[in-house]
Amino acid sequence: MKPIRYAVVAKHPAAHLFEVTLTLADPDPAGQRFTLPTWIPGSYLVREFARNIVTLSAFNEAGRKVRVEKTDKQTWQAAPLKEGGALTLRYEVYAWDMSVRTAHLDDTVGFFNGTSLFLLPAGREEAACIVDIRKPEGAAYRDWRVATALPEARGTKRYGFGEYRAQNYDELVDHPVTLGHFALATFKAHGVPHDIVIAGRTVSVDMARLQADLKRICETQIALFEPRTKKAPVDRYVFMTQAVSDGYGGLEHRASTALICNRGDLPVVGRPEMSEGYRTYLGLCSHEYFHTWNVKRIKPAAFAPYDLSRENYTSLLWLFEGFTSYYDDLMLVRSGAIEPADYFSLVGKTLGGVLRASGRLKQTVAESSFDAWIKYYRQDENAPNAIVSYYQKGSLVALAFDLAIRARTEHRKSLDDIMRLLWQRFGRHFYNGKMVGVGEDEVQALIAEATGVDLGPLFRDAVHGTRDLPLDALFEPFGVTLEPQPGSANGKNGNGKPSLGVRIRPGADCTLAAVHDGSAAQKAGLSAGDVLIAVDGLRVTGSNLDTLLARYMPGAMVDIHAFRRDELRVARVKLDAPEVTRYKVTAADDKRGAPSRRARERWLRG
Incomplete structure (x- = not known):
C-alpha cells in the first residue's frame, strides 16, 4: 500500500485558512471515498470538524478536475479515474478556534490537530502518511518554526518546515502541530x-x-x-x-x-x-503527561481502536480520567513540586466541588462516563443538579480505593500496583500490535488480582452507586481530618455569610448561572438566567451580592427583584445557612501518632 501524501500551508493567515493537499497514488478504481473525523480522542463530543472545510476540489494526475460530491456530513466521493493514475484533493480549512481541540491560525501563530485537517481515504487506515508542512509566504513568517512530536522525514530538521511521517492515520492525527x-x-x-x-x-x-x-x-x-x-x-x-x-x-x-x-x-x-496559577499549570501538565500511559496506551476496550466517525461509548472514564485526576496532583507532591499541605488543599477543593452539587446523588460515575457525549460535554444550567463529574468524583474514587487498599494491606499494596498491572497487561505493547483494551466489567477483578483486596461494597457504591464516599473513615488511619468550609455565591470563603444557593455568571450584571436543588433561591422561584437587580431595594451587581447578603443572618427574609427575560419579578427569599464549598483537609495525628505519620508519608511519597 503506497503512502498517503499531505501538504499543509498557512495559506491565508489573515483569513484563518489552512490549505491542505492530499495526494493518493493508487485511488480506488471504482471511485475513492474520503472522510474526516467527527470527534477528537480525549474530548468526548461530536464536533463535526467537516463544517470548517470551506472549499474542496479534486484533480487527476494531468491536473484536470475530477467530479467529487459530498455524500453525508463528513464524507466525499470522487468519481472513478478512467485513465488511472494519482488523485489529488485540494481543500481549505477555516481555523479560528483558540482551543486544544481543533485548529487556529492568524498572522502570529498557527496550531492544528490532524483530526481537523487530514481527510482519510477510505480503506487506507493503515497506510503510511507523509506530511509536508510548508512555510507561509512573506517576510513576516521568515522566522517561523514548527513544533510537533511527529518524526521528521529524512532531510527535515527538528523544529523546521519540511516532511514528517507517520506509520498510519491513527498516528498521524495523534500529533498536534504548532507553527510560529x-x-x-x-x-x-x-x-x-x-x-x-x-x-x-x-x-x-x-x-x-x-x-x-x-x-x-x-x-x-x-x-x-x-x-x-x-x-x-x-x-x-x-x-x-x-x-x-x-x-x-x-x-x-x-x-x-x-x-x-x-x-x-x-x-x-x-x-x-x-x-496558585503556577500550581494549577503544573497540575495540568501532570494530568496530560499521566495520560501518556492511562488512556493513550491503557485504553477501554471501546477505544481499541477508536472509531472517529461516531461516538465510542464506555462506562470507564471514571478510571481513565478520574484516576488520572487523582494522580496528577499526587505526582506533584511525590515529586516535591508542592508540599503536602498544598496537596490537601487541592483535595479539599475537589471534595467541596463534588459534595456541593446534588447531581452526585442522581448519577453514578459509570453513568457519567457513558453519557459524557450528551451530558458532561454539553452542560447546561441544570448540570450541577443532574450530573456528577467523572473527573472530580472519579479522582475521589481513586483516593478512596488507594486509602482502603493501603490500610487493608498495611501498605504492601496500593493503587500504584493496579496502575502497573494495567500498564503491563494492556498498555506496554499497545502500539506494537497488541491493541487490547480494558473490558467494561474487568476492573474490580483486576484490582483484586493486583492487590489481593476485594473492595466489595466500596467498589459497588463508589462506581455504581450514588452514596457519598466514606472518606472520613478512610482518612483516619492516615491521621487526616476533614472540616467543612462555608463559601459564597462565587465559591470563595464566605466566613459564615448566608446563602442563596446559586452560582453567579461572571460579568457586570448579577446573572444566575445555576440554582442548586433545594436552595433558598429555588424555593423562592428564582432560576438560572435571572438577572438580580436589587436586594431589599439595594442595587445588585456582579460583584457585590456577597457584601449585601453579609448584612443578614441565615433565616432572614429578603425581597429580591430580578428580570427574567424582559419581565420584572419579585421573590420573597428565606436565606439559607452558609454553603459548604470546600473542605479543610488537615494532617492531625490522633493517639496513634507515629503510625499515622508513617502511613501518611508512605502514601504521599510513594
Missing part, C-alpha cells in the same frame, strides 16, 4: 528528551524553573509505571502550550500534549514562590 514564534526549552527525564514549547506573548518566563519542575514530575511518573527500568513509553515528548489572557485546558496525545493557560500562570524569573 515560540519559546523552547528541553530537558531529559530518565534519558528521554522532553521539549517545552510556549507560544503567545509572554514576559520573563522562568524556563529553567519550568524545566526543573517538569523533569521531577515526569521522572516520578515514569518510575511509577516502570520502577525497575525507568523506561519512558516515548522516544521524545513535547509539552505544547498556548499562553493567552484567559484560558485553561489540555488534550493528551501519545507523545505530546496541547495545553492552553493564562500567561500569568507561568513562572516568572526572580519570583520563586509557588503561586
Whole structure:
C-alpha cells in the first residue's frame, strides 16, 4: 500500500485558512471515498470538524478536475479515474478556534490537530502518511518554526518546515502541530528528551524553573509505571502550550500534549514562590503527561481502536480520567513540586466541588462516563443538579480505593500496583500490535488480582452507586481530618455569610448561572438566567451580592427583584445557612501518632 501524501500551508493567515493537499497514488478504481473525523480522542463530543472545510476540489494526475460530491456530513466521493493514475484533493480549512481541540491560525501563530485537517481515504487506515508542512509566504513568517512530536522525514530538521511521517492515520492525527514564534526549552527525564514549547506573548518566563519542575514530575511518573527500568513509553515528548489572557485546558496525545493557560500562570524569573496559577499549570501538565500511559496506551476496550466517525461509548472514564485526576496532583507532591499541605488543599477543593452539587446523588460515575457525549460535554444550567463529574468524583474514587487498599494491606499494596498491572497487561505493547483494551466489567477483578483486596461494597457504591464516599473513615488511619468550609455565591470563603444557593455568571450584571436543588433561591422561584437587580431595594451587581447578603443572618427574609427575560419579578427569599464549598483537609495525628505519620508519608511519597 503506497503512502498517503499531505501538504499543509498557512495559506491565508489573515483569513484563518489552512490549505491542505492530499495526494493518493493508487485511488480506488471504482471511485475513492474520503472522510474526516467527527470527534477528537480525549474530548468526548461530536464536533463535526467537516463544517470548517470551506472549499474542496479534486484533480487527476494531468491536473484536470475530477467530479467529487459530498455524500453525508463528513464524507466525499470522487468519481472513478478512467485513465488511472494519482488523485489529488485540494481543500481549505477555516481555523479560528483558540482551543486544544481543533485548529487556529492568524498572522502570529498557527496550531492544528490532524483530526481537523487530514481527510482519510477510505480503506487506507493503515497506510503510511507523509506530511509536508510548508512555510507561509512573506517576510513576516521568515522566522517561523514548527513544533510537533511527529518524526521528521529524512532531510527535515527538528523544529523546521519540511516532511514528517507517520506509520498510519491513527498516528498521524495523534500529533498536534504548532507553527510560529515560540519559546523552547528541553530537558531529559530518565534519558528521554522532553521539549517545552510556549507560544503567545509572554514576559520573563522562568524556563529553567519550568524545566526543573517538569523533569521531577515526569521522572516520578515514569518510575511509577516502570520502577525497575525507568523506561519512558516515548522516544521524545513535547509539552505544547498556548499562553493567552484567559484560558485553561489540555488534550493528551501519545507523545505530546496541547495545553492552553493564562500567561500569568507561568513562572516568572526572580519570583520563586509557588503561586496558585503556577500550581494549577503544573497540575495540568501532570494530568496530560499521566495520560501518556492511562488512556493513550491503557485504553477501554471501546477505544481499541477508536472509531472517529461516531461516538465510542464506555462506562470507564471514571478510571481513565478520574484516576488520572487523582494522580496528577499526587505526582506533584511525590515529586516535591508542592508540599503536602498544598496537596490537601487541592483535595479539599475537589471534595467541596463534588459534595456541593446534588447531581452526585442522581448519577453514578459509570453513568457519567457513558453519557459524557450528551451530558458532561454539553452542560447546561441544570448540570450541577443532574450530573456528577467523572473527573472530580472519579479522582475521589481513586483516593478512596488507594486509602482502603493501603490500610487493608498495611501498605504492601496500593493503587500504584493496579496502575502497573494495567500498564503491563494492556498498555506496554499497545502500539506494537497488541491493541487490547480494558473490558467494561474487568476492573474490580483486576484490582483484586493486583492487590489481593476485594473492595466489595466500596467498589459497588463508589462506581455504581450514588452514596457519598466514606472518606472520613478512610482518612483516619492516615491521621487526616476533614472540616467543612462555608463559601459564597462565587465559591470563595464566605466566613459564615448566608446563602442563596446559586452560582453567579461572571460579568457586570448579577446573572444566575445555576440554582442548586433545594436552595433558598429555588424555593423562592428564582432560576438560572435571572438577572438580580436589587436586594431589599439595594442595587445588585456582579460583584457585590456577597457584601449585601453579609448584612443578614441565615433565616432572614429578603425581597429580591430580578428580570427574567424582559419581565420584572419579585421573590420573597428565606436565606439559607452558609454553603459548604470546600473542605479543610488537615494532617492531625490522633493517639496513634507515629503510625499515622508513617502511613501518611508512605502514601504521599510513594
